[in-house]
Amino acid sequence: MEKVSASLEENKKYLQGEFQNSMDFMMRELELSGTGAALFALDGLVSKQTITLSILNPLMGAPILAGDGEAKMKFVEKSVLGSVEQKREDRMEQILLLLMSGFAVLFIDGCPEGMVFGVQGFESRGPEEPQNEVMQRGAKDGFTESYQNNMAMIRRRMKTTALKFEKAQVGGQSHTPLAICYLEGIASPQVVEKVKERLENCTLQTALGAGYLVGFLERGGLFTGVGMSERPDVVCGKIEEGRVAILMEGTPSVLLVPFLFVENFQTLDDYLTRPFYGTFIRWLKFLAFFLSAFLPGLYIAITTHHPELLPESLLLKIAQAEAQTPFPVMAETLLLYFLYEVLREAGLRAPRSLSATVSIVGGLVVGDTAVSAGLVSAPSLLVVALTAIAGYAVPRLYEPLALLRLMFLLAGDFMGVWGVMLGLLLLLLHLCGSESFGVPLLSPAAPYSGDLAFRDVFARAGWEKLSRRDAKVQDMPGSREIGE
Amino acid sequence: MAGRKISARQFFISMFVSRVAAAIALNGRYAGEGNPLETIVSYVLSMGLGFLIALPIWGLHHRRPQWDLGRAAVEDMGFIGKLVPLLYFLYFVLMNGTSLALFQLFLMDTVNPAFPAALVAAALTGAALYGALRGIEAVARCATCVFVLLLLGCGLVFGIVAWRFSPENLEPLFYDGFSRTYEGVFLFIARTSVFADMAILLPMVKGRKGLGFALWAGGTALFVGAALLLVAGCLGRYAGTQGFPVYVLSSITQVRSMQRLDAVFTGVWMMGLAVKLAFGLYACRVCLSSLKRDPGPCRGGAWAGALLTEGTALCAAFLPWAREYLMDTRLLFLCTAAAGFVLPLLVLLIDLLRGKKPRGEEENHAKT
Known part of the structure; x- marks a missing residue:
């Protein structure tokens, strides 16, 4: 009928x-x-x-x-x-x-x-501070599962008629409603059209989370070109820079495109503190990323292939510790790394009442006992622990980092520092060749634009400079019209 | 293939990285021995000569800005012209192969004879192939990052060893006459693939190319000059007895927080070499795409180039008789002269003789 x-x-x-x-x-x-x-x-x-x-x-x-x-x-x-x-x-x-x-x-x-x-009257959760994007000084409200409420949260912060919410829908069975949100005159019309086109071509039958759509919005790769946020203030900031937000019913995560690599290191707190401190925190995060990705690989490479790089006293300490363990340094680092991943997953999935027990068993019993029993060396444990902690400084990059660590571990073991360098080169090539909706993922660092790079990448400029002109995402160096 | 463009800055920075990667590998055995200070003069002269060598390439590029040399040869000479991109393809394979072979020899002779040099070379080729398949934009952007690393790495090494510089180690210029200086000029030209790179890749470059070329020549001369001056001032006659003097220079660096920096230096060198190989393999792609009716991307060209490069490098590294031929400076000079000057001049002359109005016609061609 x-x-x-x-x-x-x-x-x-x-x-x-x-x-x-x-x-x-x-x-x-x-x-x-x-x-x-x-x-x-x-x-x-x-x-x-x-x-x-x-x-x-x-x-x-x-x-x-x-x-x-x-x-x-x-x-x-x-x-x-x-x-x-x-x-x-x-x-x-x-x-x-x-x-x-x-x-x-x-x-x-x-x-x-x-x-x-x-006459909708279903129960919905009220806005709460997002647990996955904790800020020190930002607003304490986060998106909820109702996309209409989420639209209201954005509208409340941006009282302009240029703010548009276009209706869309995905899911052959679920008919999940979406809102495509952007600022008219700021967002690239090509990007908006491309988002609509890709959502129309989405073949999902049921869409239960924003993450379902990511695969349809980008081609895939180690680093995503689609961002996600649970914070209305962050989404408003991104929309202001020409990005398109996709609000989906039933999920508190809002998708953002185009999403550049440097955005993984940016948080709202960077902009709420003084510029010098924002810059300092930014560099700490860069360092944490490199530490988390390269430290285990470099540790293996140096201890196995290039001990001459280390000062004698440090080399002796490592050698002493390694002499008391039965496994080669690669095996024990790999073992500790997998153990850490298992503990992390267990801590994440275990019921809240048990997660404290998991942490104690993992941290104290496994870690401390393994070292005192002479099964693993303290330097290896320290390296894996440092790597893990550093990874949490850039939580958005946790997934690629988990894979990168493993890749650099193997490269370091096979070919020493050169293997790690080759891995870095491959990583650079991959990043340099990736784009998000026509914008190079590494922009404005590569292709380089000094003005933009020192505005909000390598340094966080003051608000006087930041507000002086638009930094539309589609105007980044190397950007091209989609489909070109 | 001309759809994707990179800036002149990106292109010449990439060429700088390639040149430096090749220059670091210069050694006494394959590059001729002599006073390093004279080698600086040789390098500067070779750069000056380079401006003259590049004239036909600039001329042809001015007439046919949308066409690479291979495409121009095919358009102007028909079936016979297809030989030109094929020759360029082989030239890139040879240059890439010899650079890779030098690196393998360095690993086997200087670092550790038991080191699986072939594995490292294969990994390097694999990385370069990945870059060539990702496209010229990816390689050029990556080259910019490597450029920064290279400057930082080399700056650190040069800065530290500069404390060991002793003017007493320097020898008087032209003490044994000028013959070694001339030989050095030939050597540097022989080991330069920038002319061929320009002939094939310039249509994919936008911006101020002439200025870029001049800065490239000046920049590489400065870098090579600084490296050779430090080699001469820090190592003295000892440099002449070493297979890879620039590496020896890096291995005497000692900093408090680390013992030696040579492994890091070699890693950065490897990255530069990979960029050089990636550009070469991408040029192979372009060359083979010129042979097709439809000038679209030819991924097979990069694969074929990578396989042949690896084969050439293995032969040159492990077969002494093959090494004699493949690394012979005279052969390399002839090949570079042909690829950098003779073939571009020939194609330019034929293009002039055919007398077609170039630019409008090209635009139509580009549209198709």
Whole structure:
């Protein structure tokens, strides 16, 4: 059934058929001056109080004009109901979708259209501080699972008519609604079009999280060209720079494109502190990234192939520690690394009441006992622990770092420092060849633009300079029109 | 292939990295022995001569800015012209192969004879192949990063060894006449693939190319000059007895926080070499794409170039008789002269003789 029928009975039968065996399907029949009518909704998605106060009470209490169904519907629409969100709809597929999105629908016998009302009343979590993006000085509210609430959070911070929210939908089965958000006149129209095109081509049947869409928005690679944030202030800042945000119903994570490599090192706190300290923190994060990626590989490379690089006293200490363990340094580092990953995963997945136990068993029992039993050396344990801690300074890069560490470990073991250097070269080639929606991932460092690089990459300039002109993401050096 | 463009700055920085990677590998056995100070003069002269050698390339590029030399030869000479991109392909294989072979020899002779040099060379070729397949933009951007590392690494090494510089180690210039200086000029020209790189890759470069070339020549002369001056001042006659004097220079660096920097120095050198190889392999791609009717990217060219490069390097490193031929300075000089001057001049003359109005026609061609 494509269109709404003028017969109430047919409409009733159709909806009852579609929602057969669904106990949340609700129907309330009523009579309007001798004409049959029925109101449909899904329990749990709507607010019964709102339905009673804004639909049923006015309908039952008002004197309805005599006439056919069409005339009654018109009268009800114009003179009886005071619901804010109401519209007439004649496509049955759309009505089904709206019903499942928390709308109520009213059919009047003789009228070939239904009237839908926005009476959503499902429970939703209130804004809380995001646990994955903790800030020292930023706002304490974060996105929720309702994309409408999320839109409101963005709108509250950017009171401009240039802010647009375009509607989209993904999921052949789930019909998950999305909002494509951008600043008109700032965001690149090509990027907006490309986002829409890629979302339209999304073949997902069910989309349960923002991460599902990432694979459809980019080609893939070690480093993502799609950012994610749970903070409205961060998303507003990104939109201001010409990025496009994708808000998805059912997830507090908002996707951001284009997303550059340097953004992995930027946090809102950088901009809330004084420039020199923001710059210092930025460099600490760069250092943490290199430490986390290269330290285990370099440790293996130097101790195995190039001991001449180390000062004698340090070399002796390492040699002494290694002499007391049964495994070669590569094996024990690899073992410790995997043990750490297992402990991390266990700590993450274990029930909260048990995660403290996991930490104690992992940190104290396994770590301390393994060293005192002479199974692993203290320097190797120190290297793995340092690597792990450094990785958390750039949490957005945790996934690629986990793989990079392993790659550099193997390269260091096979070819020493040269292997690590070759690995670095491959990493650079990969990064230099990657793009996010036509913008080079490493921009503005490579291709280099001194002005932009010392504005907000290698240094965090003061707000006077930052606000002096736009730094639109699509204007980064090396950017090109998509599809070129 | 001309769709993706890099800036002149990126191109000549890449060429700088390639040149420095080749210059670091210069050694007494394959590069001719002599007073390092005279070698500086040789380098400066070779750069001056380079401006003259490059004239036909600039001339052809001015007439046919959208065409690389291979494409121009095919368009102007038809079937016979296809020999030109093929010859360039072989030239890049030879230059890449000999550079890689020198690195293998360095690993085997100087670092550790038991070291799996062939494995390192294969890994280097693999990295370069990955770069060539990612495209010229990726390689050029990466080269900029390597350039920074190279400057930092070499700056650190040069800065530390500068304390050991002793003017007493310097020998008077031209004490044994000028013959070694001339030989040095030939040597440096023989080991330069920048002319061929320009002939093939200039259409993919935008910006102030002439200025870039001049800065490249000056910059490399400064770098090589500084390295050779330090070799002469720090090592003296001892440098002449060493296989790879620049490496020996780095191995005498001692800093408090680290013992020696030679492994790091060699790593940076490797990265420079990989950039050189990647550019060579990308040029191989362009050469083979000129043979096709549709001038689209030819990934097979990079694969074929990588395999042949690896084969050439292995032969030159492990077969003494092959090494004699492949690393012969006269052969390399002839090849570079042909690729850098003779072939571009020939194609330019034929293009002039055919007398076609070039620019508008090219635009049409580029559109197709």
